Amino acid sequence: AQSVTQLDSQVPVFEEAPVELRCNYSSSVSVYLFWYVQYPNQGLQLLLKYLSGSTLVESINGFEAEFNKSQTSFHLRKPSVHISDTAEYFCAVSKRGNKLVFGAGTILRVKS
């Protein structure tokens, strides 16, 4: 069975500082990997995904994540965060692309 571990439940960071949200997964087969973001009082939105090809994937708002097969990780990074990045971030894994298994979530709090 697949599982996803998000190592930090909350990450406080000052505005314009870099941030890394960690995600590790367990699976015996090839998987697809996703990061979703949930802004306060909203549903989840896809931030970025890894399906195949380049192991570094980027989002339109400056986040990036790198698929590391040997370490079974898919950490999310941003070199300089903004107040508007405050949200909860979920890492998810899928074996065939339909059913997703989610991590527990990481709340990113950006402080001014």
Added chain:
Amino acid sequence: DVKVTQSSRYLVKRTGEKVFLECVQDMDHENMFWYRQDPGLGLRLIYFSYDVKMKEKGDIPEGYSVSREKKERFSLILESASTNQTSMYLCATQLRQGDSYEQYFGPGTRLTVT
């Protein structure tokens, strides 16, 4: 623009009541999902459906049932609500074919069972 709507943002029900949560999508997606979201547990899959009148159990189906009579509508039913079903419920849709695999989420229904 993609749109997934859920019938209520907030709902308060009493223990033992039958509760219906509705999800409607306008994207002609085949796959639809119901999750519950709890702090520290992330999202857990309750049920999903690949087509009209088809349903499969997810990871936590106990105490829930679903109905999909039309492609655009997927209902979650709590036959006899209990306090441990107090949670945020999220509906999602997905195109069955294609290489995107993206799931589109509704805004959620926060259910409180007293």
